[in-house]
Amino acid sequence: MQHKSPNPGSTPLPSHYQAWTWQGSAEPLALTLQSVPMPLLAAGEVLVRNAAIGLNPVDWKVLGGGLTTWQAGHIPGVDGAGEVVAIGPQVSESWLGRRVAYHTSLHGHGSFSEYAPVSARALLVMPDGLGFETAAAVPCPALTAWIALEKLPTRPGQSLLVTGAGGSVGHYLVQLAKCRAFVVTAMANARHQEALKAIGADEWKVGPLPERQSWTDRRCFNAVIDTVSGDHAERMAAALKANGHLVCIQDRVTTWPCAAFGLTLSMHEVALGALHVHGDDLAWRHLTEAGESLLSQVQQGRLLVPAREVRAFDALPQFLDDLRHRRFAGKPVVQLG
Numbered sequence: 001m002q003h004k005s006p007n008p009g010s011t012p013l014p015s016h017y018q019a020w021t022w023q024g025s026a027e028p029l030a031l032t033l034q035s036v037p038m039p040l041l042a043a044g045e046v047l048v049r050n051a052a053i054g055l056n057p058v059d060w061k062v063l064g065g066g067l068t069t070w071q072a073g074h075i076p077g078v079d080g081a082g083e084v085v086a087i088g089p090q091v092s093e094s095w096l097g098r099r100v101a102y103h104t105s106l107h108g109h110g111s112f113s114e115y116a117p118v119s120a121r122a123l124l125v126m127p128d129g130l131g132f133e134t135a136a137a138v139p140c141p142a143l144t145a146w147i148a149l150e151k152l153p154t155r156p157g158q159s160l161l162v163t164g165a166g167g168s169v170g171h172y173l174v175q176l177a178k179c180r181a182f183v184v185t186a187m188a189n190a191r192h193q194e195a196l197k198a199i200g201a202d203e204w205k206v207g208p209l210p211e212r213q214s215w216t217d218r219r220c221f222n223a224v225i226d227t228v229s230g231d232h233a234e235r236m237a238a239a240l241k242a243n244g245h246l247v248c249i250q251d252r253v254t255t256w257p258c259a260a261f262g263l264t265l266s267m268h269e270v271a272l273g274a275l276h277v278h279g280d281d282l283a284w285r286h287l288t289e290a291g292e293s294l295l296s297q298v299q300q301g302r303l304l305v306p307a308r309e310v311r312a313f314d315a316l317p318q319f320l321d322d323l324r325h326r327r328f329a330g331k332p333v334v335q336l337g
Contacts, residue, residue: 013038013047013085019113020316022074026064028320031112036075039109039117041088046095046120048102052136053111053316054079055332056168060324068106077111078103078272080118081126081135082336091120099126101295103139105276112316114336121284122276124291130299137305137331141168142294143272143287145176148225148247151268156181159220161239163207164227166192168331169249171306172294173225174201185221199304208232215239223247230254240265306331 015038020031041047059076062068070076081101087093100123104110109117126135148169152160159182162173166188177184178200186196187207197204208228209215215238223245226233230251237246237257246253247268258265275283297303309330311319316334323332 013115017114018313019075019109020077021072021112022063022070022076023072024065028060028063028317028324031076031317031320033314034073036073036113038115041086041117043089044091044120045088045117046084046091046123047086047088048080048082048100048116048118049085050080050082050111050114050116050336051132052081052336053077053313053334054081054136054138054140055316055320055323055334056140057323058106058140059112060320062106075109075111075113075116077113077116078106079136079139080104080111080116081132082116084123085115087120088117095120095123098123099132100124101126101135101139101291103143103272103291106273107276114313119276121281121288124288124295127292127296127299130295133308133310133333133335134298134305135295136333137168137308138295138298139291140272141306141331142172142176142303143291144169144249144270145172146290146294147272147287148173148249148268148270149176149180151247151270152223152245154180154182157183158222159183159185161185161187161205161221161224161236162227163187163224163232163236164250165196165201167227168306169227170196171199172303173227175199175303182223209235219244225249237265308333310335 016035019036021034023032084095084098102118102122104118160177162170164170165186174184183202185203186201187205190206193204214235219241221239224236225247226236227249230253233248234253234257242263245266249270252269307330309328310333313334313336
C-alpha cells in the first residue's frame, strides 16, 4: 500500500484500526468490534478514512450468509463517506485528500470500520459544502433508484406506480421519476402520505398488498417499480397495461406473470452488486457520473435526502438491529469521530 499523505507533515496512518466484524451469525448484535491491521491495497483501490457510514437493509440481510462466502472476521457494510488517505497501485495521486462517498462490494471488506478499502472506480467525488453524514445517506438507495428508472423508456406523461415508496429507495424514486416527467403514484403505509406528496407524488395508494392478494383494480400503469419483495412484485403485475414494465428491487419475480404473446410485459431486476462483479469501466463511469450528479442535486437542494437518524460508531450493531426491526423512522447514518 502506498501511504502517501495528501499534505506534507500530516499524521501517518495507524498500523491498526477499529472495525465491526462478522463472526458467522445472522444477528446484527453478534457483530464484534476488533482491532484489525491496515489492509494491503490491491491495484485500483484506495483507502478511505470514514467520517460517516450509511446503513441499508442489505446490511442485515446479508449477515445470514446466503448471498456471500464470508469468513469469520469479515467487515460488512456497503455505504460510506470520508477522505481518501492512501492509494494502491495504478491509482492516480490526485485521489489523495479527496472527499468521497462510495458504495462498495459485498465480496470485499466493507464500510463498518474507521477505514475502508474501496475500488477507485466506485468513488463519488463530493461537491463542496455537502456534509459527510448527508453524503453517506445517498449511494445505495439513490443509485438503486436511478438504475431502476434507467430500465424504463421515458416518455412524458407515462404512468408509474412505486410500491414501498415510504422507504429510502422509494423516497428517491418518486423525486427522480418526477424529474423524468412520469406521473407517479406512490404506494406506502398511510403515515407516509403527506411526506410523499410533498416530494412530488401525484397519486396515493395504501400498501403494500395484503398477503396472497393480487392487484384487483384496472390495468392502468405503464410501469411498476416494486421495492417490497419478489412475491409482491409478481402480484402487482396485474396493474400493468399491455407492453408494461415490472421492475423488482427486492429479490426477483420467479415466474413470468402473463402468458406468451399476451400482455407482453417486460421484466427487470435491480442490484448494484452486478457492476461490482460484472461491470466494465464504461458502465462504472456511467454510474459514478450519475452518482456525482445526484450528490450535486442534494447539495443544491434539488434532491431531498430522507430525514436521517444519526448514531455513534460504538452503537452500530444495535442501530442495525433497530433497522432490521423498524424501531425508528428515517435513514440510519453512523457518525465517526
